[in-house]
Amino acid sequence: MRGAAATEKRGMRELGAEKLVGWDEVTHGVVINSFEGDAANIASLTSEERIYSDFNSYTATVASWRVVKPVYNRDICIDCQNCWVWCPDTSIISRDKQMLGIDYDHCKGCGVCVEVCPTNPKSLLMFIEAEENDSALSQWPEKKKKEKE
């Protein structure tokens, strides 16, 4: 997963584990810089390409908050972007309207993406955190037949 690779590169820290500094070192006016260096071009870069500042919440991970996780099945997905729209933590990675997967650094496992997935069977399903994704994909359910009235 690209999201996982990006995590290693950035060296994610646990959210809340800031280095506490003295009054003479805190930022001027509690102003927080979002990025390191010149960010004039930031809108044209993907989140993986951006260099976020230490104060940006993007550099903190909430992976350990999760008990269950969504697993994504490319074979069934129709790239409708419903999950991307609904995810409250912008943890669905999509490029050019093509679904790439889950950002497991920022996903809290709320399951909203699974709720809103319209395919049959769903292209996203919740599994317990300990389950390997390959193993999860091998257990994917079959298409459900519509029950006749």
Added chain:
Amino acid sequence: MVEIRWHSRAGQGAVTGAKGLGDVVSTTGKQVQAFALYGSAKRGAAMRAYNRIDDEQIINHEKFMYPDFVLVIDPALAFTDNITDNDKASTKYIITTHLSKEDLIAQIPSLQERKERVFVVDCMKISLDTIGRAIPNTPMLGAFVKISGMFELDYFLDRMKKVLSKFPQKIIDSNMDAITTAYNTVK
């Protein structure tokens, strides 16, 4: 220090008159103060405006004063307001009225022992005849110039023109006319 108290109704231009006088006086190198007691008063309510004129910077900010001149620009206020408040033995009164000086003094007891220091001018009629509206502040300036002897009329008119320079020529001319008429008719 010369101190002046204006008695007016809100909307008759006492504040503008006091500030206009201040503007003119400042061009002579003197220090001035122009202020008023007003606030939430409605148009028509009795109000007072004040001037202080001195050679040194004026640092006294009290509203209280013993006026050297009392300028009454509304005809009725001479009757209803206490225009002789805190006056001195030398305080001069310039009152706008259509009455003769004798008739006015006869009707206002407080003026009877001050009649040597009372002067009358009909600012309402003058402003209606010259400016076309009942704005009695400008004629009062003309009367004040005459009674105070503080300036030559031509000098005052010249300075006043500069103060009014942003207005159309017609308005400047009618104001000059009002000042001159009042200067010539105050008695």
Added chain:
Amino acid sequence: MAEKYEINQTEVWDGNYAAAHALRQAQVDVVSAYPITPSTPIVENYGNFVSNGYIDGEFVMVESEHAAMSGCVGAAAAGGRVATATSSQGFALMVEVLYQASGMRLPIVLNVVNRALASPLNVRGDHSDMYLGRDAGWINLDAFNAQEAYDMNLCAFRIGEHLDVRLPVMVHQDGFITSHTAQNINPLQDEDAYKFVGVYQPVEEMLDFSKPVTYGAQTEEDWHYEHKARQHSALMRSTRVIDEVFADFKALTGREYKRVESYMMEDAEVAVVALGTTVETLRQAAKELRKEGLKAGVIAPRCFRPFPFDQIAEVCGDAKAVCVMDRSAPGGAMGAMFNEISAAILATGKRPLVTNYIYGLGGRDFSVDEAKRIFKEQKAHADAGHITTQIQQFSGLRGPRLGFFESKRS
């Protein structure tokens, strides 16, 4: 480019008009305002100047004073030179956002045309609004007349925008007594004034797209205290810049300002401390009393915040009696300035007899005669060697004598 405004060497302006011209000459980018008596003409004239091409700026009309200061915060965070004006109830509604502005270190200039706080409703001058905002983390400069309202505005931009300060600045003037009293004023020409104020230097501006920033972050117990300490430190240390700016202003205009103004204090036996126009009325009284042989002096904190704790004690000199006058209803305490002056004196070895007068509430006139009476009362304290009245008294109040607390000193 804005048009040049023709200005005479001497103008007869009231405090409001003088302040409006200072905003024009500083070429303030944004005024976000909700006009209120007696401060209205300041923002009204700014709008006028913008419409007539004398300022390249924007007047933003909003729906309340809370929104007015919020607009100022937004515009200042975006990177503009920002100012506004208010009074009394409007100031009270602004208070929440005043703390935001100082916490975000935005050098906004706020003209406070001091007016009483309701109830009862009153449009005239006292210092209730000034006192209400005194802990809001702003620099507070006080003007005693219309000329100073102009001068302090020009200085305010220089001080607040200095890179070592970056704090908002209030310029106080007395409602009506200064704001609506026209007096001789010697303004600077436009180019000289702008040169003094300088080109605005933005810091962490939100409209710099190459460096996106977040303003108004939340900090809980792990961060908040450190941020407030840094802010307080900047405010306390702004004194160096204030002194520098006042020195530069003197070099330019010949008009000298100090963080504490003292008048005939060198050999004063008795002193009175006050703010606003009262300072000048007291000087008039002191000058007259000196002719009668009473060694009277006047002390006035030009800079109410940061409070000149050390300088106050210094200028008190060897005065035997010091009276502190508070023009704000004290709400169940001694007057706020009495407390601060007393504390400043207490830090020295000297023990003058310090008393408190509440006065001038809701615009009640303060006369030269009353000022003289108060000086003479101080002389009576000094001669007796103890406070001969109650410690807190009320000047110019009708009805039975009102006062609180007896001195236990002998």
